[in-house]
Amino acid sequence: MITFNNISRSFIGDEVETVAIDKMSLTIKKGEFLSVLGPSGCGKSTLLNVLGMLDSIDQGEFKFQTHQVETSSEKQRAQLRKNNIGFIFQSFNLIDELTVEQNIELPLYYHKVAKDERKRLVDQVLQRVDITHRRKHLPAKLSGGQQQRVAIARAIVTKPALILADEPTGNLDSKNSVQVMELLQQLNKAGSTIVMVTHAPEHVHYGTRVLELLDGKIVKDEHIASFTDISEVACG
Numbered sequence: 001m002i003t004f005n006n007i008s009r010s011f012i013g014d015e016v017e018t019v020a021i022d023k024m025s026l027t028i029k030k031g032e033f034l035s036v037l038g039p040s041g042c043g044k045s046t047l048l049n050v051l052g053m054l055d056s057i058d059q060g061e062f063k064f065q066t067h068q069v070e071t072s073s074e075k076q077r078a079q080l081r082k083n084n085i086g087f088i089f090q091s092f093n094l095i096d097e098l099t100v101e102q103n104i105e106l107p108l109y110y111h112k113v114a115k116d117e118r119k120r121l122v123d124q125v126l127q128r129v130d131i132t133h134r135r136k137h138l139p140a141k142l143s144g145g146q147q148q149r150v151a152i153a154r155a156i157v158t159k160p161a162l163i164l165a166d167e168p169t170g171n172l173d174s175k176n177s178v179q180v181m182e183l184l185q186q187l188n189k190a191g192s193t194i195v196m197v198t199h200a201p202e203h204v205h206y207g208t209r210v211l212e213l214l215d216g217k218i219v220k221d222e223h224i225a226s227f228t229d230i231s232e233v234a235c236g
C-alpha cells in the first residue's frame, strides 16, 4: 500500500539542520497494524506527518497505492489524503460546539454524502465504537475515553484505507487505553491498515508489527506473532 524509498526530511533552524527522517526505506502492506516507538525527537511525528501527506519530503520516493506522492501537486495530495486517510490525535481534536453525532458527520459533509446516507453511516459507526447513547451530547460532557472513541468514529466514518494515530492513548487512563487499543485492534482485524505512534511498549501486542526509530532511522522492524502463529508453532 505504501512504499518509502530512501526518504529524507530535514528542518533548518538557526544555523542548525535537524535530520528528522534520514534516508528511510519502508514498505507497509494493506492490513498491517504498525506501532512506531522511539525516544523523543527520533522522528515519529514527522514520519506520521509525511505518511499523512501533511508534510513534504526533501528526498526519496513515496508511493501511496498507485500514486507517486513526491511528484504530486498540493491539491492532488489533499485529495489523496481526504479520500484515503483518517487521523486520530492524542488530544481528540473534537469540535466543542458540535454534538457527538455532528462531529462524526462532519467528514461526510466534506465528501458531499447525501443526508440519508450520512445518517446511516453515522448510526453505523456510533454502534461500532459503542457510543450511541451519547450521540446528542457535547464532547465536554464525555469522559476522555468516550471522546477518543468519538474521534475514532469520526476518523473511520469515511472508511479510509489508512488510519494514522498519534499517541491515541496519551491522554487516557489505563482502563480507557485498553478500550481504545481493543477498538483499534478490531478495526485492524476488520481490514483497516493502521500506523500508530506510541510511547507505550505494552500496547504493541495489539498490532502486527513494531518499528523502532532512532535519529530518523529504523533501528528495529519486527513482526509480532499472533496467538494463532504461536499455537501453530507450538503444535508443530
Ligand SMILES: Nc1ncnc2c1ncn2[C@@H]1O[C@H](COP(=O)(O)OP(=O)(O)OP(=O)(O)O)[C@@H](O)[C@H]1O
Pocket (backbone or CB within 6 Å): 011, 012, 013, 018, 019, 020, 038, 039, 040, 041, 042, 043, 044, 045, 046, 047
Ligand atoms: N517544524 C519543525 N522545525 C524544526 N525542527 C523540527 C520541526 N519538526 C520536528 N523537528 C525536529 O525534528 C526531530 C524529529 O521530531 P519529531 O517531532 O518527529 O520527533 P518525535 O519522535 O515525534 O518526538 P516526540 O516523541 O517528542 O513527540 C526533532 O529533533 C525535532 O526537534
